[in-house]
Every structure is written in C-alpha cells, then in structure tokens.
Amino acid sequence: MDDKKNRRGSIWHRWDPHIHAPGTILANNFGQNAWEPYLQAIEQSSPCIRALGITDYYSFTLYEQVVAHKNAGRLQGVELIFPNVEMRFEMGTSSDGVINFHLLVCPDEPDHLEKLQSFMRKLTFEAHGETYACDRDELIRLGRTHKRDPNLAPEAALKEGTNQFKVSRSKLRDAFDKSEWAQRNILVGVAAGEGDGTAGLQGDTSLATMRKEIEKAAHFIFGSSQKLRDFWLGLGAATLEQLILGWGGRKPCLHGSDAHSFGKVGKPDNDLYTWIKGDVTFESLRQVVLEPSARVFVGPTHPIGALSSEVIERVTVTNASWFSNGAVDLNAGLVAIIGARGSGKTALAEIIAAGAYAARQSKDDEAKKSFLYRAAKLLGSECSTLKWALGDETYSDLRAVETEQVLDDSRVRYLSQQFVDRLCSAEGITDELLTEIERVVFQAHPEEDRMEAANFGELLSLRAERWRSERQRQELAIIQTSNEMNVERQRKDALEGLKKQRDTVQATLEKDKKDRQALVSGGNAATKAASETLAEVDEAAVARRNLIQAQQRRRQTLLALLDAIRSWKESVLPGMLRDLRDAHTEAGLREADWKTFEVDFKGDPAGTVNAAIKKLETSTAGLRGQALPPLTPDADITISRLAEGVALDQQALGHLDAEVARLTQVVGIATENARTYSRLTEKITQGEANLAKLRRSIELAEAADDKIKTLATQRTENYKKAVAAIIGEANELASLYEPLGQQIAGQPGALGKLTFNVRRTVDVEGWAARGEQLLDARKTGPFQGKGALLKAVKARLLAIWESGSADDIASALAKFRTDHDRDFVAEALEDRSNLERYRAWAAELSAWLYSLDHIRVRYSVQYDGVEIEQLSPGTRGIVLLLLYLSIDRNDDRPLVIDQPEENLDPKSVYDELVERFRETKLRRQIIVVTHNANLVVNTDADQVIVAKAGRHQPGALPTMTYIAGGLENPEIRKEVCEILEGGEPAFLDRAKRLRLRL
Numbered sequence: 001m002d003d004k005k006n007r008r009g010s011i012w013h014r015w016d017p018h019i020h021a022p023g024t025i026l027a028n029n030f031g032q033n034a035w036e037p038y039l040q041a042i043e044q045s046s047p048c049i050r051a052l053g054i055t056d057y058y059s060f061t062l063y064e065q066v067v068a069h070k071n072a073g074r075l076q077g078v079e080l081i082f083p084n085v086e087m088r089f090e091m092g093t094s095s096d097g098v099i100n101f102h103l104l105v106c107p108d109e110p111d112h113l114e115k116l117q118s119f120m121r122k123l124t125f126e127a128h129g130e131t132y133a134c135d136r137d138e139l140i141r142l143g144r145t146h147k148r149d150p151n152l153a154p155e156a157a158l159k160e161g162t163n164q165f166k167v168s169r170s171k172l173r174d175a176f177d178k179s180e181w182a183q184r185n186i187l188v189g190v191a192a193g194e195g196d197g198t199a200g201l202q203g204d205t206s207l208a209t210m211r212k213e214i215e216k217a218a219h220f221i222f223g224s225s226q227k228l229r230d231f232w233l234g235l236g237a238a239t240l241e242q243l244i245l246g247w248g249g250r251k252p253c254l255h256g257s258d259a260h261s262f263g264k265v266g267k268p269d270n271d272l273y274t275w276i277k278g279d280v281t282f283e284s285l286r287q288v289v290l291e292p293s294a295r296v297f298v299g300p301t302h303p304i305g306a307l308s309s310e311v312i313e314r315v316t317v318t319n320a321s322w323f324s325n326g327a328v329d330l331n332a333g334l335v336a337i338i339g340a341r342g343s344g345k346t347a348l349a350e351i352i353a354a355g356a357y358a359a360r361q362s363k364d365d366e367a368k369k370s371f372l373y374r375a376a377k378l379l380g381s382e383c384s385t386l387k388w389a390l391g392d393e394t395y396s397d398l399r400a401v402e403t404e405q406v407l408d409d410s411r412v413r414y415l416s417q418q419f420v421d422r423l424c425s426a427e428g429i430t431d432e433l434l435t436e437i438e439r440v441v442f443q444a445h446p447e448e449d450r451m452e453a454a455n456f457g458e459l460l461s462l463r464a465e466r467w468r469s470e471r472q473r474q475e476l477a478i479i480q481t482s483n484e485m486n487v488e489r490q491r492k493d494a495l496e497g498l499k500k501q502r503d504t505v506q507a508t509l510e511k512d513k514k515d516r517q518a519l520v521s522g523g524n525a526a527t528k529a530a531s532e533t534l535a536e537v538d539e540a541a542v543a544r545r546n547l548i549q550a551q552q553r554r555r556q557t558l559l560a561l562l563d564a565i566r567s568w569k570e571s572v573l574p575g576m577l578r579d580l581r582d583a584h585t586e587a588g589l590r591e592a593d594w595k596t597f598e599v600d601f602k603g604d605p606a607g608t609v610n611a612a613i614k615k616l617e618t619s620t621a622g623l624r625g626q627a628l629p630p631l632t633p634d635a636d637i638t639i640s641r642l643a644e645g646v647a648l649d650q651q652a653l654g655h656l657d658a659e660v661a662r663l664t665q666v667v668g669i670a671t672e673n674a675r676t677y678s679r680l681t682e683k684i685t686q687g688e689a690n691l692a693k694l695r696r697s698i699e700l701a702e703a704a705d706d707k708i709k710t711l712a713t714q715r716t717e718n719y720k721k722a723v724a725a726i727i728g729e730a731n732e733l734a735s736l737y738e739p740l741g742q743q744i745a746g747q748p749g750a751l752g753k754l755t756f757n758v759r760r761t762v763d764v765e766g767w768a769a770r771g772e773q774l775l776d777a778r779k780t781g782p783f784q785g786k787g788a789l790l791k792a793v794k795a796r797l798l799a800i801w802e803s804g805s806a807d808d809i810a811s812a813l814a815k816f817r818t819d820h821d822r823d824f825v826a827e828a829l830e831d832r833s834n835l836e837r838y839r840a841w842a843a844e845l846s847a848w849l850y851s852l853d854h855i856r857v858r859y860s861v862q863y864d865g866v867e868i869e870q871l872s873p874g875t876r877g878i879v880l881l882l883l884y885l886s887i888d889r890n891d892d893r894p895l896v897i898d899q900p901e902e903n904l905d906p907k908s909v910y911d912e913l914v915e916r917f918r919e920t921k922l923r924r925q926i927i928v929v930t931h932n933a934n935l936v937v938n939t940d941a942d943q944v945i946v947a948k949a950g951r952h953q954p955g956a957l958p959t960m961t962y963i964a965g966g967l968e969n970p971e972i973r974k975e976v977c978e979i980l981e982g983g984e985p986a987f988l989d990r991a992k993r994l995r996l997r998l
Helices: 033-044 061-069 112-120 136-146 154-164 169-177 180-185 206-217 224-231 239-248 282-290 344-354 370-376 400-402 415-425 431-443 456-519 525-583 589-597 605-624 653-667 671-702 704-744 764-772 788-805 806-826 834-847 875-888 906-920 968-977 985-993
Strands: 010-021 049-057 079-094 098-105 126-127 128-131 187-192 220-222 273-277 295-301 314-316 327-329 334-337 383-388 393-397 413-415 753-762 855-863 895-898 926-929 942-949 960-965
Touching: 010 079, 033 061, 033 154, 049 061, 061 079, 079 112, 079 282, 079 942, 098 112, 098 220, 098 383, 112 180, 128 314, 136 154, 136 605, 154 431, 154 968, 169 180, 169 206, 180 187, 187 206, 206 239, 206 605, 273 282, 314 344, 327 960, 334 968, 344 370, 344 383, 344 393, 344 926, 344 960, 370 764, 370 875, 400 431, 413 875, 415 875, 415 895, 431 456, 431 704, 431 875, 456 525, 456 671, 456 704, 525 589, 525 605, 525 671, 605 653, 704 753, 704 806, 704 855, 704 875, 753 788, 753 875, 764 788, 764 834, 788 806, 806 834, 855 875, 875 895, 906 926, 942 968, 960 968
Parallel strands: 010 049, 049 079, 187 220, 334 926, 334 942, 413 895, 895 926
Antiparallel strands: 010 273, 079 098, 098 187, 126 128, 273 295, 314 327, 314 383, 383 393, 753 855, 942 960
8 A cells, every 4th residue: 555545544634625826817816936935834834734625716737736846845744636626606696696616636547637627628608609618728718708808818818717607507417427537536515605605595495496406416515614514414403314305415514725825825714624534545535425424524623532541553463473564553443353254353353452451361161262262372472562642552471361360450341252242142141241231330420429439339339228227227126016016915815814813813812811810700809809900910011011022023123224224334335336337437437526426324324223222222121120029928918019100001011010920919819720820821912912913914915905006006117117218229229320321311223222220129929928838728718729819919019019109018018917817817827726826826927917028129221121131142232332332431441342243133233333333433442353344334444454364384373464444445445345244234335435336
C-alpha cells in the first residue's frame, strides 16, 4: 500500500475541500505574485491540511497549477489534491441570487482531466441564439458575445462568460446518466447558504420542491452550522425516515475556507475545519457519503474518541519468527480482525490480551482450545508488548501466560471465544453472566455512592442490612410472642382444673378446721369460751405464718433481682454496646461518641432493691416478733400472753404462738389430742398457702383471654413489620438498579428490551407442605387429601404475598387463620386427650402460620420479559454484547472480543448489534475477531486486519502475516469481499458500501 493508505486504518485528517487559488476566475483578491505566500499559508496551516479541493468556476486550470507545485516539492504535508469545479444552476434564488454547486473529482486515474473536460463539454448553455459548451474557449466566446465586444481581452471575456454560464439540472442529470466514468468519479456538492445556496429557494411551493430536488441529487451539502449538520443527520427538524423519503437519506456537510484572499487561506470562520476519518484518498470522500455521521466532522478539533490512556497503539511480538510483521499498529476505534479459519485471527487477539494481562490462565477444557495453550510446546522466549497511546508499555511472556494468575488490574476487557460460549451456553450456566451484570450495575453508581464497597454484593449487603436486621428482629419477636401466647393458652386451659383444685382445697380446709375445733369442744362455759378464743388465735397465727412465707418468697425474688442487676451492669449492658459497635463498625464514630451510647439504669436499681429487702426484713421481723418463753408449771394460765392493746390480726407470731400454747392448757386438751391439734394446724396453714396460690393462678387464667388478644395484636404487628422489612429490602435492591435502569430506559432496539426485575418470590409449595405435616389429611374437612391446603393457600395468600403491602399481607393471613381455626383444630394431628402433645402441636401450627422464611427477595435480569436463564444461547449472546457495548459505560478499557457471533444469527447481529458497535467505538477501543460482515462493513470498522497463515510445518508454528487498513482502502475491501459472509440485509448493505452493482 502506498503512503496515502494508513495501516492504522481510518484516522482523522483535516481537509479543505473548498479552497480557491491565485488566479481564480471570479473574486480574485490574491493580487500579483501570490503563489509563494499562498503555498506558504497552506504549508504552515495549523492544524495541518492533508487534502485540498482546489476550486475554480467551470475550470480546473488552477488545480493543475497546484499539482505542479506539489510535484516540484511544495506542500509536503498535503497528500491529496483534487479538482473542485464550482458551477451555477440556471435558476436563481428568491432574492435574485445564484445556486452554486460543486463537482468534486477523483484524481486517481491518469487521464482524469481529459475525461473531466469531456464530461464538462456536455454541459451547454443557450444564449443569444447560440449554444455554448462548458470549456475555456466557449466561455470566452460567451463573454465577448454578451459584451458585444469581439476583441474583449481573454481574461475579461472568460470572467464575463463564467458569470453568464448556467447549468440546467436536466442537462447535468443527462450528462451523468450517459457517463459511467462521471458516476464513478464525480461527487456533487451543493451550497446551503441563502446567498448562493438552496436556502435562497424560499417562497412558493415550486421553489420548495426545486430546493428538495437539488438537495436530493447532491452527495454533499456545503455548510458549517450545527443546526444544518443536525438536520442532514436526521437530528433536527426532519427525522431520519423523512430524510430517506424526501431527500434520499442522510448527507454529510463539508466546509472549506472558500479562500479568495490570503487572509482566508486555510482559515474558515470560527475555525470550523472539515475533518474526515479515513486514508487521505478520494475513496475516503466516497466513504463519507456512506457514513455521514461517523466519517466527517466540522469543528475546531475532531472527535476525541477513546481516552488516550486506554488505547493500544501497537502490539509487538519479539523473538517470534512466525510473527512476520514484528509489530501491528492498531486504530483507536473499532478494529476488526478477519481471515480464513486457522489464519491467526484468534492468535492476534490472545497476544493482545496477554500483553494486557487478560488472557485466560486456567488449564480447563475451555482453555485448552486457546491458541496460547495449544502453541505452548512450540513457544520459546516470545514476548507480547503493547505500546499505549500515552507512551507506556505492558508486556507478557507468551509461554508463561498459562501458568500465571489472571490479574484484577488487566488493562483490557477480554471476551475469549470460550468465555462467550460458556456464558451463552444453553446448559443454563448463568452465574458468570449475572456476576458480570452485577459488576456493571455496581459500576453505574457514582463512586461517592458506593460506601467503599468493593463489589455489588458488598454494596447490596450494606444497603439491605438494616432491613434484614429488622426482619430478623421482628421474626424473633413473633416467636417470643407466640411462646407467650402458648403460656397464656395453657393457663386458660387449666382454669377449670384450678377452680376444682381451689374448691377441693377450700373444702379440705373447712373440714380440717371443724376437726380441729372438735378437739377442743365440750366442757363448761369458761372452757367453751377459751376454745373459741383458741380457734381465733390459731386463725391469726396461720395468717401470720402465710404472710411471713409470702414475704420470704418475695425476699428471695428481690435477691435474684439484685443478682440480675449486677449481671446486667457488669456483663449484659456492656455486651450490648459491644455488639452494637461490632455491627456498625463503619459508622465512623469516635471513642468519645461511643461513650454517649453507654447504657445504664436510669436510677439506682440496686439501692431500690436493697431498700426493699431491708424494709421487707424489718416487716418480717415485726411479723415474727419475739418468741415468748413457755409457761412454768406454777404460772397463772389465766393471764393472756398477747400484747396488750393490740388487735389480734396485728399481733406478732411469737405472741400468737405463746397464746395458743396457754389456751391449749386452759382448754385442757389431752396429750394425744394436742399432737393432732398441732398437726391439723400445720395442715390448715399449708392449705391456706395453697389456696392463696390457686387464687392467684385463677386470676391469671381468667385474664388469659384478654392477654391472648393483646399478644395476638402484637404478633400481627410484628408480622406486619417483618413483611415491611422484606418490602424495604426489595425497594433497596430496586434502587440499586435504578441508575442503570435510567440509562437504558427508552433505548431503541434490543437494549430497550433489557430490564432489571426485583420481586418477592414465594415458596408456596414448601410452606404448604410444612403445614400439611401438621394436619391429618385423612380427617374430613377443607384440608382433607394431599394438595388441598396448597390449593387454598394459592387461592387466598399467594398473590398477596407476592405483591401486597405489609398491611394487606397481615390482614390476609389474619383472615385466613380466623376462617380456618376450627378446620385446623378439627384436622389436628394430635388429639386433645393428650393435652401436652396437643399444646405442642398448637405451638408448631402457630409457628408455621406466622413464619416468613418462604418469602424471599429475588432480583433477575429480563430480556423482552423473559428471564435470562430461560433465553436461547443466541439471545443470551446479544445480552452479553449489549452489556459490554452499551451498558458498561464506566469501563473505558479496550474491549477485545473473539468471534462473538458464533451463537448469533446474521439478522440479529445486523438488527441489534451493529448500531451498538458504531456507538461504542466512539468512546472505547474495540478489537473484534469476526467472520461476520455485519461486524466489519456495516459497523464501518475503523481498521480491518486481515490475518493470513503460511503452511503448517512439523514442530513449528506457521508464519502469520497481518495486512491492515481502512475500508476506504480498495485492497482491504477486496479482502473483505473474499472472506466475509452475511445474511441478506448484510449483503445488500455491504454491496452498497463496497460500491457493487446488483
């Protein structure tokens, strides 16, 4: 390839496609001796002008002169010079202006000027009863005729004739129709301004129609405003569809300096230079017609594209005789590596990946398919070195690649053919694909919002932790409340038994009291009075003893409370704070801040309890009183031993016991009866204590219904809060996807079909199966038979569990239980006759009903409403490529893809991926190995590398050669035609782009 054809493919160069030269026929303001300063102005232009469209009116003489200067050694930086013949249509504008159009002529053929002159002569103009052809002599004749001066100087006559000559659209069209050479070698541009362009055709409908016809026939529009460029790309007042229907499609805008004086040479207004991406050849101009949005730009600088730090400029393989190029230069945009099977396409991709620390290193079955693995035994000291656009280099020993570990800081994103195949596999291997999607979701969040998380999982855990902890707390509260309810139910169930026990104890007490009274009955009046008093004093003593027992029990409880206070202060409360700190280590609080979290009792509970104990001990001591000494044999037994002036129920136990002993003597109870009396008194004391306990238990049992209702309300509230935590986690997860979801919302084509779905999933079968294990399906009822419970749950609860609010779910479950409480009891697995087992069953039933482990938050990726796990390999391949091409906008590294189309049909590639490749290459370097024409031609690849391999020699690698260039290069296009295949849309579009006649 000659020097004009860059091996790096299509890169940006500055063109001036519309520049006049000294001696231009009209408006020549260059003056005398103008050629030297004119040439210097071009040579010193900044940015450097690489292509010139030398413009003159109906003439290419100045073009010849500029070429002569170039051949003489001037304009060294200019690689292409071509004729730009400016002409005027016969119709005028609404303001009596003219409509200029331009013929841009390919200079590649040696006789292009002769053929151009022949074509121009076919353009004639009728005036003064004569027909004038479009050449110098005829224009001079026209000028003299118009001025009626046959002796008018040639230059003046030429100027006058040029001003008068006009071209009719019909004759121009006819000339093109009859000239195959013109159709191949002339591109037509039309001015868009109001003074000398189509914008001047305003007014009635006929002018608007004429304007559209002129613009429709043009290949280019000469103009520089952003509004104009947007219009012709379908981004302005007219849509792309309207451009196709009304004007034949999009059109590129060109702009030149239109220099008629030194001050304008290479200096268009506002530095609006024309930049064309491609070789500095006329072929690139033809390519611009096909790619008006990507191949041409008007502005002070050309589009930047990928970051320089993320562009590989060259790959070099040292010590490798089989790598015949030694080095291959790479374009910063889309690089397509093509070739026959076994030509070295994948080899080059792997070499690039290795140099960027991204080649696969494992030795599994997939890795064994790679070039580097299969070639390992034939490799020696070969080294892959990548030179990056900022000048730094990375390198890797090719033979050592297979034994090293993949580095997290690989400089490229490498999608090997095996990796793509595995992620697109029909066998349902989707974890890696989901992991990749999660990585992109994570990257979509601004750095400041990532909470220092390293990946999606960490960020999700951080943001969902509060909801998960809340759910756990509420589920524990449900269990605790259910346990309390079971206790209350047991109390309620025991009520009748307690009452019977109370009645029995009470009857026994009355009998014992009568029996005791009978022991002291009889005798005289004094004895009977003493007996009655003895009974009263005995009752008071029993009451005192029971009260002392109650106080002793209370004292024991206070002592246990004191121990608990000490334990909470020394262990429990500090432990709670430690747990709180451990669970929130990322809170970033200082030690002084954590001091404010220290938990303690509001007052002095130990002092309160100690005071209560001391008061109780004093009270108990007072109840006991001092024990009085027994009466001596000669003592007067008629004297009372009770404290004088103190009511009987206020007497100390010591005085009461002494009085009982005195009255016993007074009554004169026999020794044997005295023992019986004493035993009955003890029995009565114990009976009174038991009766007091039974009465307290009955009070609790009678309050159980109200307590159960309160606890049920509390459990429902806990259940509702647990469900709210589940919904909160789902909302949190949905918010994680929101930044990326906003990016792809409303996107056209396949990208718009990709959605992220967060939902509650319910294992209703598992939940119902656990319930069925608690029921006897043989018993008659609504849940009789296997599957009956599942059917009822699906009808009543499933939809609400999946999409209802916390209130809806709690209400639905409460109603389900209320409606089926009797059914559960009727079909209970345990019989009420065994109360202990029945109660255990009831507890299990409640635990099952209010469990929530069957409800989970699940997120998934869907394509066109179908979950990614259920997609075909081809569709999964589309999702994978969309991921890297259009979604992963935070990864600027070069993207190396090895034959991604293996799982895709050509139509899918054409419809869904071509435009994505075109968009992505504007911001990221892409290197793709492919044999699909869509991914080369229709993506308008910036560089095509054609891989060719020599014959395979035993014990050695075949020689690999790489030819590179842009699609505007005819040699590259020929290789593309021979190698690539595609579907019908690709064929039709490729034929147009490769200028094939069908």
